[in-house]
Every structure is written in C-alpha cells, then in structure tokens.
Amino acid sequence: MxxxxxxxxxxxxxxxxxxxxxxxxxxxxxxxxxxxxxxxxxxxxxxxxxxxxxxxxxxxxxxxxxxxxxxxxxxxxxxxxxxxxxxxxxxxxxxxxxxxxxxxxxxxxxxxxxxxxxxxxxxxxxxxxxxxxxxxxxxxxxxxxxxxxxxxxxxxxxxxxxxxxxxxxxxxxxxxxHPLLETLAPILPDRDRPLDPAGPPTLLILPGSRSSEIEALLPVFGETLAAIAARVPDVRAVLPAVSHLAGRIEAEVATWPVKPEIVHGRAAKLQTFGEARAALAASGTVTLELAVAGVPMAVAYKLDAVARALRVVNRVVRFVNYTTMVLPNIVLGERAIPDFLEEDVTPERLSAAIVPLLSDTPERHRQVDAFRRLDALMALxxxxxxxxxxxxxxxxxxxxxxxxxxxxxx
The missing domain is CATH 3.40.50.2000 (Glycogen Phosphorylase B;)
Structure with missing residues (x-):
C-alpha cells in the first residue's frame, strides 16, 4: 500500500x-x-x-x-x-x-x-x-x-x-x-493549418499493432501503396512500426515494390502525424488518434476466423450492432471516414479512397470538417x-x- x-x-x-x-x-x-x-x-x-x-x-x-x-x-x-x-x-x-x-x-x-x-x-x-x-x-x-x-x-x-x-x-x-484529448492534442500541430503544396505528400501506413492484423493487412497495404504511387509518383510513405513486430514488418516491407520509410517509437509516430496529409490505417484506436490530429484517412479491417463466422450468423440472428468499425464514425453517427471490411479490402478500392485525400479536394475537406464536429462532441x-x-x-x-x-x- x-x-x-x-x-x-x-x-x-x-x-x-x-x-x-x-x-x-x-x-x-x-x-x-x-x-x-x-x-x-x-x-x-x-x-x-x-x-x-x-x-x-x-x-x-x-x-x-x-x-x-x-x-x-x-x-x-x-x-x-x-x-x-x-x-x-x-x-x-x-x-x-x-x-x-x-x-x-x-x-x-x-x-x-x-x-x-x-x-x-x-x-x-x-x-x-x-x-x-x-x-x-x-x-x-x-x-x-x-x-x-x-x-x-x-x-x-x-x-x-x-x-x-x-x-x-x-x-x-x-x-x-477520452485520454487522447489530454495526451495527444497538445503536442500536435494545428489541424487548421493550410495544406502545404510544397514537397511530396506524406502518407502514413498503419497496419495495426497485433500480429493477426499485420498478417492480414500488410500485404494488401503494400499493393495499395504501389497503386497510389502509380498515380502520385512523388508520394512519401511512412510506416510507424510497433516495437514487438518491427522485425516482421521490416522483412515484409523489403519485398514491396514501393518501400515506405519505417520509423520507431511513439515520438517518431506522433511527428509523422504532424507531417501527414493522409493515412491508410487498420481499424482501432489509431483512427481516433488520426482524427484528433486532423489526418484524413481510409480504414481497413479483416476479421479472424471466429469473427468471420459470427458475422455470417449475425446476418440471421443479429447480436452484433454495427454499421462501421471506425471509432470516429461511431462517435459522429455518420460514415465520414471510408471504411472497408473483408472482401472490400482491395488495392483498387483503398487506393481510390486515398488518392483524393493527398491534395486539396472536397473529399479531404469533408473529413476535416467532420473532425471539427468530433472535437465538439468529445469536448468536456x-x-x-x-x-x-x-x-x-x-x-x-x-x-x-x-x-x-x-x-x-x-
């Protein structure tokens, strides 16, 4: 005691x-x-x-x-x-x-x-x-x-x-x-800063922090990055790697046709949040981090075998209540952030959602406006x-x- x-x-x-x-x-x-x-x-x-x-x-x-x-x-x-x-x-x-x-x-x-x-x-x-x-x-x-x-x-x-x-x-x-309101917001740049057209646009790659997420999402994220780079040749990709999976991530990324910069540690991750124009992320708390940081995103999620079976059962006997897996969407009560589940997690769909977010477009403005509404809902x-x-x-x-x-x- x-x-x-x-x-x-x-x-x-x-x-x-x-x-x-x-x-x-x-x-x-x-x-x-x-x-x-x-x-x-x-x-x-x-x-x-x-x-x-x-x-x-x-x-x-x-x-x-x-x-x-x-x-x-x-x-x-x-x-x-x-x-x-x-x-x-x-x-x-x-x-x-x-x-x-x-x-x-x-x-x-x-x-x-x-x-x-x-x-x-x-x-x-x-x-x-x-x-x-x-x-x-x-x-x-x-x-x-x-x-x-x-x-x-x-x-x-x-x-x-x-x-x-x-x-x-x-x-x-x-x-x-939410603790993010206290720990994250004060150390991030102003969300309302104007988009800087100079230099290559930075894209965050966030494939999750669990081994199962890495296994399911990392290969398709690599293909998605290649599809994005074909349309935005100067894109700069950054992947913050969680420490316990860093070796596995580095080995996988070494095979990608377009290789992201890998950074380590929370401080480096938060710095990239301040630099990023957009993010490709696994569903989870990181989506709320990105929203607080004002980073537009597309979100992907693949289920494990048990959850996939429950999803099939849920179509008949509804015991899971969700229409989106993205926390900011759930708080907002609207699908402000595009999310892709299971068979919709493809390089074509993900890249089509990400590319407009890398420049000054209506798609980007819609998400940033939604983040402001999120601020108001979550404020104390x-x-x-x-x-x-x-x-x-x-x-x-x-x-x-x-x-x-x-x-x-x-």
Whole structure:
C-alpha cells in the first residue's frame, strides 16, 4: 500500500483507493488518474492495487508483477489460466481486506470484472468504479445490464456511451473524456493549418499493432501503396512500426515494390502525424488518434476466423450492432471516414479512397470538417482534462459511499 505525499491537513482522513489495470493502456489511464487524485486531494490519498510502470511511477506498490496478467492470445490465456484465476482471487482478497473508499477497475474486463464480481459478493458496501466501458454498443449488449449488479459508476471515454448504458439498463455512466484529448492534442500541430503544396505528400501506413492484423493487412497495404504511387509518383510513405513486430514488418516491407520509410517509437509516430496529409490505417484506436490530429484517412479491417463466422450468423440472428468499425464514425453517427471490411479490402478500392485525400479536394475537406464536429462532441465542459474529470468522479463516488445490499445479485 502506498501513501501519496500530502499537503496541508484538511481534517478528513486520506482517501483510500484500490486500482486495478489489466493491460498497458489501462496502466497509462491508471497513472494519469492517480496523479489527478493526488492533485485533487492535496496528496491525501492512499493507493493499493495492480498496475505497470506508469502506475508504479505514481507510487503504486503492485500486489504482484503486472506481467502475470497482461496476457494476449487464446493460446497464452489457456496455458496460464491457473495463474490468472489465482491472481483474480488474490486481488479480490486484497480489496476486501483493505475495504477501500473506492475500488477502481480499468478496462481489461476479462480480468477486472471477474475481480469486481467477487468483491461485490463478499463486501457489497465497497463502491466500485469501472473506467472504460466494454463495447456493449457493438458486441454482447447484455453485458451492460449485468454490469449494473456490480458497478456503481462507469466512467466512459466516448460521449455516446452514457446514453447507450441508460438504454441497455447498464450502470450509471459519466462521460469523462477520452485520454487522447489530454495526451495527444497538445503536442500536435494545428489541424487548421493550410495544406502545404510544397514537397511530396506524406502518407502514413498503419497496419495495426497485433500480429493477426499485420498478417492480414500488410500485404494488401503494400499493393495499395504501389497503386497510389502509380498515380502520385512523388508520394512519401511512412510506416510507424510497433516495437514487438518491427522485425516482421521490416522483412515484409523489403519485398514491396514501393518501400515506405519505417520509423520507431511513439515520438517518431506522433511527428509523422504532424507531417501527414493522409493515412491508410487498420481499424482501432489509431483512427481516433488520426482524427484528433486532423489526418484524413481510409480504414481497413479483416476479421479472424471466429469473427468471420459470427458475422455470417449475425446476418440471421443479429447480436452484433454495427454499421462501421471506425471509432470516429461511431462517435459522429455518420460514415465520414471510408471504411472497408473483408472482401472490400482491395488495392483498387483503398487506393481510390486515398488518392483524393493527398491534395486539396472536397473529399479531404469533408473529413476535416467532420473532425471539427468530433472535437465538439468529445469536448468536456470548461476545458476540463479527462484525468481530472475521472478523478473527481472517483472522489464523488467514494464520498457518496454505498448502502449495504442484503442479497446482491451477481
């Protein structure tokens, strides 16, 4: 358990917060939340929980190594299932023993929600806050109502999620803003800068951060780049490679007829965001990053075998609700960004969507205008920062407490 360094005594006991993150992105959210909780309480806050380097830098002494639960892939999960189940039980035991003012779970629902359900059964008085909603608006909407039994306050990072959970019978939900609004926007150039016609247009190639995405999309992205270069001979292509797949990406790209420049590290990636005229991207959070940066894009997505089978079933029995896989489109409620799924992911279709974005065209202006509407939808009142909004929500939930439930239904 760690105690943040305090300032003047306010007369109130320190806030006790147990925080559990289950993956790297959650660790970053947790670290920012912890920093804002310290600032909001004048340092009068005690932390315990599970997290990685970012949370540890804010003073967390983790219950066990973060790597014990940051497992990706079905095979890896099956191999380490006994350890994962043990860590779930160990974490729930620690929460109940501490009896914190608030128990905050961050993303990674396969781990964090299992812990939360156990805690709710054993001590229904502990307020539970969930930071980042599962995608109930796309997949398995029944999870929203199930969460209401063990989550007292959900902190949403997308502005439409409070309405979704209200409609689906989910827990009370507060939109606290997406972390990109805080971490990305301040270090990027002005989106409204005029298009510089001098020099070759820069195209970002973003094939994803998972091995399955690289395998599915990298070959067709190489063919697409060749088709674009045939129409825009001076195009400069840049591919930011994620570190754990860099070798594989470099080997694949070496066979391409038109070779992009490969850059490494987040700082280099963000620099290219400031230089790019357009991007060819895999579906995912990167599309929201590009929209915040004001980079027009075309988006591609290929499903794995299981998801492909579910897509066929969904045509008969609808249990997946989506018309687009692109986060900015979902927030906007319109298909402002062209997206291509499965059989539509072809060099011809992708290059036809990208080429107009490399110059001053109506297609480019339509996306940039949509990004401005996205800004307005995602903005927080009074220019608040997402981590500050999240911290205040945790404090309010902790202060409100939670009445004892005689027979909690989990």
């Amino acid at each position: 760690s105690q943040a360094s305090g300032s003047a005594d306010t007369g109130e006991p320190p806030l006790r917060v147990f925080v559990v993150a289950g993956e790297a992105s959650g660790d970053h959210l947790g670290g920012a939340l912890m920093a804002s909780l310290k600032a909001a309480t004048g340092g009068r806050v005690t932390f315990a929980g599970v997290g990685g380097e970012t949370m540890q830098a804010e003073g967390l002494e983790p219950l066990f190594p973060f790597s014990d639960i940051t497992v990706m892939g079905v095979d890896a999960i099956i191999r380490r299932l006994p350890q994962l189940l043990s860590r779930i039980n160990q974490t729930a035991d620690a929460v109940v023993a501490m009896r914190p003012d608030a128990f905050v779970i961050i993303d990674a629902p396969d781990f964090t929600h299992r812990v939360a359900r156990k805690v709710r059964k054993r001590d229904p008085t502990i307020p539970i806050v969930d930071y980042v909603s599962p995608t109930v608006w796309i997949w398995r909407p029944g999870r929203a109502r199930a969460m209401a039994a063990y989550v007292d306050r959900l902190m949403a990072v997308l502005p439409f999620e409070p309405e979704v959970h209200q409609r689906l019978g989910g827990p009370p939900t507060t939109y606290v803003g 009142p009074g220019g608040a920062k997402p981590s500050e909004m999240a911290a205040q929500t945790v404090i309010d939930t902790a202060r409100a407490g939670r009445p004892l439930l005689a027979n909690p239904r989990i």
